[in-house]
Amino acid sequence: MRYWVLAVFLIIFIIWYLTFLARRLDRLHQRVDNTWANLDILLQKRAAVALEIAHSDIADPASSMLLTGAAYQARDAAIQNRSNAESGLSGALGLLLEDAQHLTTSADSQLLTELSALTDKIRVAIALHTDAVNRSQMLRSKFVVKSFRLAGSAPLPVTYEFEADVL
């Protein structure tokens, strides 16, 4: 008799624990989606600012071409090529900014401040995204989560290479 009670409690506990884990996992996946959405918006904005810079007086014709190309690539890249495209844009912007320190016109320097503010935000967004991804990967590598397939059909979240060295 007593064993029955114990067994029932155990089963209830196991069910509770599994739903608890599943909910945790679901929350983390949502966090990954949200943080990625953030980052995506900011990167799109950056591409737009890069285009504006390319059309302004800051860029000489050659770097303007390079920048325009990189910005379009970053904007239109499919998810597989996204990492390369964003790294390319970071590189192009980096090159240009290196020798754009001595600018005088206010309109131009305004663009640059906008870019640097955006870069700061991107840095924060990347940190948030990486953290969310790491946490979900950690939870998903748990034995219980794997064996009960608590993640369902959700793809394993990944970080992108460009996140390591954006500007």
Add this chain to the structure above:
Amino acid sequence: MLSKLLKIGIVCPYSWDTPGGVGNHIRDLAEYLIAQGHDVSVLAPASEDATLPSYVVSAGKPISIPYNGAVARILFGPVAYARVRSWIAEGDFDLLHLHEPAIPSISLLACWAAEGPMVGTFHAAAKHQKIIFAIGPILEPAIEKLSARIAVSEAARLTLTDHLDTDAVIIPNGIYASRYMHGTPQSKWQGNTIGFMGRFDEPRKGLSVLIDALPVISRFAPDVKVFVAGPGDPDEVIKDIDPQLRSRFEFLGKVSESDKADFMSSVAIYVAPNTGGESFGIIVAEALAGGACVVASDIPAFDDLLGHGQYGALFESENSTELAKVIIDLFRNEGKRNELARSGKTHAQLFDWSVVAEQIYSVYEMSVVGGSKVRVSQDSRSWSRFLSKEEKP
């Protein structure tokens, strides 16, 4: 500037009527956000007879427990939990900002009870928090719910990564730099003077290190004067000072904000000899903003804040001989003193609320992107239904 207006709920773990670093930070942040047009409600423990500003909601009477080398007045328990839940349910917040959610407090309870966009700020930096953090596995699922984590300094971030295995964005504490910028130097505090500010009867503030350094300093600078500002009982400290040196000390008691600005711009050197337990060092940032030449112990928070010696001189923590050496060197070299004070003042602008609150707000913006509001979480609702029948809808 700030584009979207939000309804923000801030949770303060420590009693509102006992002044402290975290409480001041929350007050300034809340007032800044309100001034920007946001709707802010702060939930904090408070004594029954405390007068609270209109934006503060009391969560109940705090209890005192020893924590991190001081007595913390915090609150938890079933009654507090129920209050936290109803505050969340009634608040209809876009976002919750929880301060210090890793200690047993209403911040942790709120983290437990809520679901939706949440930002957590971690203030503490201490090595021996193992006991609190030993419950990591229990904390983890709760802390995991935070959509963004903020640490106030590199030291606080390291504490977090060490104990809870999670990363954080560093956003420093804020000060109103403009309040300290225009102090008028007072002749009574000028000359070969050393300033100290803080609760001097707390050992970790390190006044004793300065007292031990004074015999050497007075040998080289016989006219040295030490001004100690801050609340506390001077008699306790005075009886430990060498009788010959007692006249070198002057206790000013608690000083007002405007006196603080004058004080910082007058004293030749401001000393922060704290021996630990400090995670940011708001008073050091204020001293820098006030244009003081700062000498601080090399604990991680100060080392970080002073740019490894770029914006103020550092000495080995608890080493009064080295402190004396650094001070004497600066007394003799006015050029170096002015240079440090000047670069420190510029650096302190980075901690101004206009900069810091913008950074915090951009984290808010990123957290609310999912579009959902804060609500009481499912688990917590079923629990309360399970525990108390009368709460059934």
